[in-house]
Amino acid sequence: MCGGKIKSIHARQVLDCNGRPVVEAEIVTQGGAAGCAGASTGTSVGSGEAFVLRDGDPGFYSGLSVCKAVRNVNEIIAPALIGMDVEKQEEIDDKLIELDGTKRKTRLGGNAIFAVSAAAAYAAADLKNMQLYESMTKKRPRYLFAPASNVINGGRCGGIKQDFQEFMIVPKGITSVKEAIRMVVEIFMYLPELIAKETGREVDLGSYSGHAAPDEDPFAVMDLLERAVGKLGYKKNICYALDCAATGYYDVQEKAYRYRGKLRGREEMIAVLKKLSMSYPFAFMEDVLEENDFEGFAAARKQLNTVVVGDDLLCTDKERIQKAVKIGAADGVIFKPNQAGTVTEALEAARYAKEQGMLVIPSGRAGGVLDDPEKEIGFAYEFHMFKTGAPREGSRTADINFMLRTEEKTGIPMLDIEKLPIMAHLGEAGY
Ligand code: 2PG
Ligand code: MG
Numbered sequence: 001m002c003g004g005k006i007k008s009i010h011a012r013q014v015l016d017c018n019g020r021p022v023v024e025a026e027i028v029t030q031g032g033a034a035g036c037a038g039a040s041t042g043t044s045v046g047s048g049e050a051f052v053l054r055d056g057d058p059g060f061y062s063g064l065s066v067c068k069a070v071r072n073v074n075e076i077i078a079p080a081l082i083g084m085d086v087e088k089q090e091e092i093d094d095k096l097i098e099l100d101g102t103k104r105k106t107r108l109g110g111n112a113i114f115a116v117s118a119a120a121a122y123a124a125a126d127l128k129n130m131q132l133y134e135s136m137t138k139k140r141p142r143y144l145f146a147p148a149s150n151v152i153n154g155g156r157c158g159g160i161k162q163d164f165q166e167f168m169i170v171p172k173g174i175t176s177v178k179e180a181i182r183m184v185v186e187i188f189m190y191l192p193e194l195i196a197k198e199t200g201r202e203v204d205l206g207s208y209s210g211h212a213a214p215d216e217d218p219f220a221v222m223d224l225l226e227r228a229v230g231k232l233g234y235k236k237n238i239c240y241a242l243d244c245a246a247t248g249y250y251d252v253q254e255k256a257y258r259y260r261g262k263l264r265g266r267e268e269m270i271a272v273l274k275k276l277s278m279s280y281p282f283a284f285m286e287d288v289l290e291e292n293d294f295e296g297f298a299a300a301r302k303q304l305n306t307v308v309v310g311d312d313l314l315c316t317d318k319e320r321i322q323k324a325v326k327i328g329a330a331d332g333v334i335f336k337p338n339q340a341g342t343v344t345e346a347l348e349a350a351r352y353a354k355e356q357g358m359l360v361i362p363s364g365r366a367g368g369v370l371d372d373p374e375k376e377i378g379f380a381y382e383f384h385m386f387k388t389g390a391p392r393e394g395s396r397t398a399d400i401n402f403m404l405r406t407e408e409k410t411g412i413p414m415l416d417i418e419k420l421p422i423m424a425h426l427g428e429a430g431y
Contacts, residue, residue, distance in 0.1 A: 002129050003031025004085045011073035011115060016040055017394040018367025021054075021065045025073055025115035027123045029086055035123030039111040039338055040368035040395070043208070044165065044245050046291050046312030050110025050341030076308055077116055086123040093117055093344035094179060099244035110341040117342040118373050132376035135405075141379055143415040144407055145386040146171055147400065148241045148263050148283065148361065149184040151191060152213050152221055153206025155391075162213030163259050165245035167221055169229070170283045170385065172418045172426065173237050177407035180414060181400055185391050187225075194228050199215070208366050210390040216260055218242075220282050239281040239417075239426055241385075244273070247312050250290035257290075266296045270391075274303045281415060281426050282306040283385070284332055284359065287313060297329035305425050307331045307359055316340045318349040325356050331422060332359030335383060337374050347377060359422055363387035368395040375402045384415060388428050 004243065011025045018040065024038040043051045053069040055061075072244075080099055084092055096117060100108045125135035133141070148170045169187055171180035177369035192203040195214045204212040213221050222240070229238045246269070249258050256263040257273070266289060273288055284307040289296040291312035301308040309332035314320045316339040324330045333353045337346035350360050362378030364387070378386060379402075386403070389396035407414065417423050 003033065004087045004124065005030045006082050006084050006086060009073065009078035009081055009116060009119075011070045011112070013070050014038060015198045016367050016369050018043070020033050020367065021061055022114040022369060023066050023073065023111045025119040027086065027116070027119040029123055029127060030263055031127065033086070033123050033127035035086070035119040035121065035126055037115055037122055037371050037373065038369035039115040039118070040365040040372050041111060041338065042336070042365035042366060044248055044312065045386065046247070046315045046339065048291070048312075048315035049104070049316055049339040050114065051104045051106040052111050053106075053109025064108070066111060069112035072108040073110040073116055077112065081116070086120045086127060089117075089121055089124065093342035096342055105341045113341050114338045117344070118337070118371075121343050121373060122371070124127070132373055133380040136377060136380040140354070141382050141412060143382060144177055144403060144412055145362065145378055145383055146415050146417050147180055147184060147388045147403065148385045149183075149188070149211045149388050150208055150390045151188050152225065153208040153210040154213055154245075155207040157204045157206065157212035158201065160213060160216055162216055162218070162221065163244075163249045164218055164242055165248065166208055166210065166243040167213070167218075167225060168241035168243070169225065169389070170239050170241050170417065172239050172283070173389070173416060175413040175416050176413045177403045181391075181404060183232075183237060186232055187228050187234065187238070189229050189358060190232060191224070194231070195224060195373055198224065208390065209393040209396060211357035213311070218276060219279070222276065226280065239283045241283045242276070243286040243311065245287050246289050247287065247291045266293065266299070270296075270300045270303055273300065274305070277305040283423065283426065284309045286334060287311050294323060294327055294329045297306045297324070298327050301328060301331065307422055308333060309359065309361060311363070316346050316349050318345070321349055321358075325358075330358065330369050332361060334387065335360050335362040335374060335378060336365060338365065338372070338378065341384065343373065343377070349382070350383065351381065354381070357422070359384050359420075361385045361387055364389060364395050364399050367393070370395055370398040375399055379406060384420065385417060416418050
């Protein structure tokens, strides 16, 4: 049997959903199976993530092209992997790690390596004539993750600067993807009307494809969201999530946060978030402090009335997750396979987190690629929620459509997050 042996690997530069160049790799096996994947990169990138190798020539794609990484696949990785078996993902990933030889994959580029690793996973699925999630585990998943959908974005827009990056809505108390997505989309579509009525402003497109925040005060944003949810009659079935992406407003020199125009210490930021978590039902809060402040996260975790999740903090990296577990810095992890650099390392990190009782939340990257494998892996391994982004923009609608299609095809119900012991705080009265 040699059907799964790699016959050829070819990489090229294509574009992600933000128009940025990415590496795409295509693997064909001796038996004719094929897998193709692009390595998404993200906009707010944690410093512990696998390195994204870009060419850096300001006169060419503004420095964002990935020709070197493409060459590394075609000239270094491809010859070394020819003949390997796509069904042996771990062996392929070990070889990729060995070829690079650096912790953060700085030599060949995490983007070169990840495109090949993901393409191998897709080729293995194609070999078995299966979808990726079916080919990864023999177990039929018991549930599909619940969407955490970004509806209002931070950033600077129309003279308003909202420091927190993403305000999300999360369906709860239901097990139907179809219903969950309907609620999300209806709320998303109603928000511009409500915002215009309340603020007299046209709603702009936010930097993460959601609606641009109409207020710099997160409490005002949350009040608007609550009103939209209430008006549509979905209060019982919607809770919230927040990605602060706090590294974005952390001033390294000052060792303090530039929040709402003033420098604030860690305790002050925790106090703001604590009040938010006491005022609204939050399923989780992500990256509440800057990405290396593990002790600060541990302090926040004790005080916030929600689940504290690490994205830039943990970078889908097992060592960082182990450190977080040791000091109690987080109860959940965002799962972005390209952060780890290979499918095997990402999966190992996420499975370890799940074994530790942590919430695991797959997420596409902002302006990512359509074939990011995070959703298929997350479904196969029964991860809990899925950051789907806003219900517009190519890669995000691909994620949402994956959920709709999978529910329809398999009949597997969506996870009701309210039933998770880690979500006990949602059941407490007083919001
Ligand atoms: C995040 C994602 C957006 P990026 O921070 O969680 O969903 O952004 O892909 O830029 O890291
Ligand atoms: Mg994040």
